[in-house]
Amino acid sequence: MTTPLRKDAARNWDRIVAVARALVDQGTPLQLNDVANRSGLGVGTVYRHFATPEALLETIATPCLEALAAHGQHGLTDSDPWHALEGFLFRTVEAQVTDASLAPVAAAATDTLPRTTELKEALRSAGTALLDRARDAGAVRRDLTAADLVPLMCGIAYAVNVHSSTPADRIDTAHRYLTTLLEGLRATPQHA
Numbered sequence: 001m002t003t004p005l006r007k008d009a010a011r012n013w014d015r016i017v018a019v020a021r022a023l024v025d026q027g028t029p030l031q032l033n034d035v036a037n038r039s040g041l042g043v044g045t046v047y048r049h050f051a052t053p054e055a056l057l058e059t060i061a062t063p064c065l066e067a068l069a070a071h072g073q074h075g076l077t078d079s080d081p082w083h084a085l086e087g088f089l090f091r092t093v094e095a096q097v098t099d100a101s102l103a104p105v106a107a108a109a110t111d112t113l114p115r116t117t118e119l120k121e122a123l124r125s126a127g128t129a130l131l132d133r134a135r136d137a138g139a140v141r142r143d144l145t146a147a148d149l150v151p152l153m154c155g156i157a158y159a160v161n162v163h164s165s166t167p168a169d170r171i172d173t174a175h176r177y178l179t180t181l182l183e184g185l186r187a188t189p190q191h192a
Contacts, residue, residue: 013049015039020056030057054112061101065119068095072126082139085130086182089153092127093178096157097170103157119133141187152181 019039020030029033030053036046050056064087071091078084095102111117134140156177163168 061105
């Protein structure tokens with residue numbers, strides 16, 4: 001008798017997350033009562049799984065955060081610091097323009113779920129380490145800091161979302177904008 005309850009709870013969780021993902025992708029703010037109504041579940045069921053809309057939004061963003069953090073960690077094994085940083089930034093900007101849950105979760109000053117805090121810290125740590133490695137190798141301007149890089153990346157994502165309409169167009173535009181930014185970040189040899 002316990003097994004059917006577990007399967008039912010898992011099915012409900014999956015349904016809640018799928019409905020919430022669709023709402024976020026449409027740009028609709030998450031409201032747990034609305035998610036319950038659209039998923040055909042009782043409000044109590046939704047609240048049992050997710051106490052707040054923030055917890056649900058963070059759950060939706062978790063796979064993207066996990067993938068970005070893993071990509072950052074993998075980049076630290078790349079022997080070419082510029083290539084590693086460039087790859088990480090391309091993956092990050094692609095995620096920013098394709099996953100609507102990422103920006104609000106990344107920008108939140110506080111997190112609801114401990115896993116979100118852990119992933120955001122892993123992402124920050126990997127990004128900072130990749131930038132430091134590239135700077136130490138002389139591939140990146142010496143005056144560039146991680147604190148500078150975050151708003152620059154957010155600016156690209158914002159510009160892409162304003163100036164692009166289709167998902168494919170957003171990725172192409174993001175790549176073009178990021179390529180331009182990266183050219184400005186590269187260290188130039190000092191001429192005597």
